[in-house]
Amino acid sequence: MKYTEPENYLNRECTWIKFNERVLREAIVPSNPLLEQLNFVAIAASNLDEFFMIRVAGVKHLIESGVKHIDIAGMTPQEQFEAIQSMVHTLVDQQYEYYSVIQDKLQQEGLHFVSVDELNEEQRIWLDSYFEREIYPVVTPMAVDSSHPFPFLASLNLNLAVLLRKKQGDTSVKTAILPVPSPIIPRIIKVPVAASDAKQFLFLEDILGAYANRFFLGCDILEAVPFRITRDADLDIDDEAEDLLVEVEKSLKKRRKGAAVRLELAQSASRMVREFLRGELQLEDKDLYMIPGPLDCKVFFSFTGIEGYDHLRYPAASPQPSYELEELGAPDMWTAIAKQDIMVHHPYETFDTVENFIKLAATDPDVLAIKQTLYRVSSRSPIIAALAEAAENGKQVTVLMEVKARFDEENNIFMARKLEKAGCHVIYGIMGLKTHSKITLVVRREEEGIRRYVHLATGNYNGKTARIYTDVGILTANTLIGVDASAFFNLLSGYSDPPQWNKLAVAPLNLRERIYEKIEQETAWAKKGKKAFIVAKMNSLLDKEVIAKLYEASAAGVKIHLIVRGICVLRPGLPGISENIEVHSVVGRFLEHSRLFYFYNNGEEDVFISSADWMPRNLNERVELMIPVEYGPHKERIKGILSLYFNDNVKAYAMNSDGTYRYIADERPTDAAPIHAQMMLQHEAEEKHKKHKKSKRR
Known part of the structure; x- marks a missing residue:
């Protein structure tokens, strides 16, 4: 085919x-x-x-x-x-x-990164003192010779490779390693200057190199250059293990000792240092990266927050209160959600809405149970505190904590144990699958009987990332979604067979089939000569079977707009295959993370939000959810978001059929209005909040 x-x-x-x-x-x-x-x-x-x-x-x-x-x-x-x-x-x-x-x-702008040699006499006196006081006591030099084998060096840590020679006696060239002691000591160090002067900064590794002779008395330092090793960090988890938590903890220890896969080395390094490190780490020439500047540019994350330079950063963009909640003016969140579904669009609208929903559930005497899936949570999560409080208040609290969330495993294990101590029932993921779905179920006793309140989202329950990731969440009291949510948690926590789902599509059970069904539906309309249109926004597009369905739809005449932030293995614009497919990618201030889907369906207009990208791992190896958006204003809102992103001509790129991208702003006609989706959505949220405040004052 x-x-x-x-x-x-x-x-x-x-x-x-x-x-x-x-x-x-x-x-x-x-x-x-x-x-x-x-x-x-x-x-x-x-x-x-x-x-x-x-x-x-x-x-x-x-x-x-x-x-x-x-x-x-x-x-x-x-x-x-x-x-x-x-x-x-x-x-x-x-x-x-x-x-x-x-x-x-x-x-x-008066911000100078300088070398030790550029310091004046007064600054050198200060640096001598700083080195002796702060750096020298914490650094341990490591010789490398027949009696001192090459030490194990942790992944991503910075070190200096030192070549030296004894001043007397044996004159052969020797090798040693000096570990750079960051983050114990800040890697970017501010140098004292006169108040009127520009600010000056030194890199810790440069100081260490300049003072290397202090660690090797009686030796001449021939060379001291920074290097950094990157190691294999993928976890090998035995799906047959009896205790998943113990298995993950075991794998975390192995991760720290993974094989080297990359060596970064200062460009000034000699051939001798290069060959010495490459040989010890058993790497090929292609694994070696000669760096003409500071190694590990992640160091600049902290520097970009330097005080007094707000004019060199984006203007402040504060997440706004949910305008849907404000417009309803309900006495409490339960009344508001029972009246209509509430949609929140982060980071333009505050994640406080979600956190407050869970905090309210934790303290409300009428709430009987809270059930939640957690994939990535912040280390000081108010949600964790609220769940613990809920359990202490006697509520039934069930949390599925995914301990296989890459690079968050240790934090998630710590948080899970904290919840267990508070009395929560914690499920440590499911063997063979990662639970990536974002769902909270609150069961509340009301006058009319038991009512279920559900939060479903495209992004994690993480207030920190919710300030910089774009995601959509919906709060609903829809009865059928509530029934599905209960069945979903029973599936995760026990031996229950999958039910007949009313609204939710669940991976790896029926989500793939639902996607096929929606694409095939558009293909069928196109073959009947009807308008057929798909818009899909996601992080990555990799699933071969789904892409083949999109190709088939395109060949049948379905117009397809894809907004894919990252990986996209589909090739748009191929004659007879994907001529009707356009792929855009938006890269801006906020990280695009929402998964939103639209299918024209002969005017019925089916809209969905999902936790899943169209990748084999999401559809086959993860527990994911896709949720229909049926409330009219929310359908319109998501249609508007998709249209805005696809028409962005400031921060968007268009994909060519060979996999290269062109910057759409470079092609924008001079008389065309700029469309900056992220900025416009931020402005819209701010204006709606201002309008509400103004109406309250009247």
Whole structure:
């Protein structure tokens, strides 16, 4: 079947790198304030770290295993590895070119990153004292020779490779490692300057290099250069293990000792240092990245918050109260939700609405039970505190805490134990599946009997990320959704067979089939000569079977608009296959995270929100939900959001059939009005709140 041929698909890893290119490009967009440009350099660096720890490590495993695995685009693991390395080396070169430009602009603003040699005499006296007092006591030098084997160095930690020679006696060149003691000591250190002077900053590794001789008395320091190792961090969890929590904790310990997959080394390093480290870590030349600037640009996350430079950051954008709740003016949240569904759009509307819903449930004497799934929660989550309080208040509290949420495993285990101590019933995920759905069920006794209140969302129960991720949530007292929610939690916590769902589509049970059904429905309308239209917004599009359905729909005449932030292996614009498909990607101040879907359905207009991207892992290996949006104003609202994002001509990119992207702003006619979806949604939320405040004063 032509729709499934490899030439109609792109490689997953390459399309992810293209996404990170779009993120990095924000570092040179003139409309972004200077410190925000630097922040995008840090974001791209953080993304790359995870990419190497998980994706590159996975490709390397495939090569080493000798498994004849051909990917969706027909590439072997070796071909994928070579493509990745070529693209990432180019990306890293670009990253440091952009950083160099930003550094020059920071100097114009009076913010200087300097070397130790640039300090004046008074500053050197201060630095001598600072080194002896703060740095020297915490650093332990590690010799590397026949009696001191190469030490295990933790992933992503910064170290100095030192070459030295004894001043007397044995004159052979020796090697040693100096670990850089961050974050115990801040990596960016402010240097004292006169009040009228520009601010100056040193990198901790530069100080350590300048004072390396203090750790090796009687030696000449020939070279001291920073390097950093990235290790395989994917967890190997035995799905047959009796105790999932113990198995995850065991795997976390193994993660810290994973094989090296990347070596970053200062560009000034000698060939001797290069070959020494590469040999010890058993890496290929292509795994080595020579860095012409500070290693690990994540260090700039903290620097971008420097006080006194608000003019170099985005103007403040405060999440607004839910205008739907404000307009209802109900005496309490229960009355409001019982009257009509409430939709909240984060970060434009505050996540406090969701947190307050759970806090209210925890203290309301009429609430009998609270059930919730948690995937990623913040370390100081008010939701965790509310659930614990609810249990202490005698309510039945059930929490499915997903302990396999990547890089949040330890925090989730800690939070789960905290909930258990408070008396909550905690389920530690499900063997073989990750629970990625976002749902809360509150059971309340009212005059008319038991009523269920449900919150369903596209994003995590995390107040911190809800300020920077775009997500949609709905609060409802719909009876059929409430029945489905009860059945869903019974499915997760016991041996219950799946029910006949009234409203919800649940992965891995029937969500894939529901997606097929909705796409095929549009294909059928198109074949009858009727208008057929699909709009889908998601983080990633990777599922071959779903894409084949989209190709078939496009060939039948269905117009398809896709808004895909990251990975997209679908190729738009292929003759006879995807000529009716357009793919846009929006990269801006907020991270696009909502999954929203629209199907014209001959004018019925079916709208859904979901926790799931269209990826095999979401549809086959995770517990996910897709929820129909049936309340008219909410359908219109989501249609408006989708239209706004697809028509964005300020922060959007359009995908070409070869997998490259073009910046839509570069093609915008000079007389066309700028459409900046994120800014417009923020402005709309602010205006609605102002309007409500004004009407209250009358």
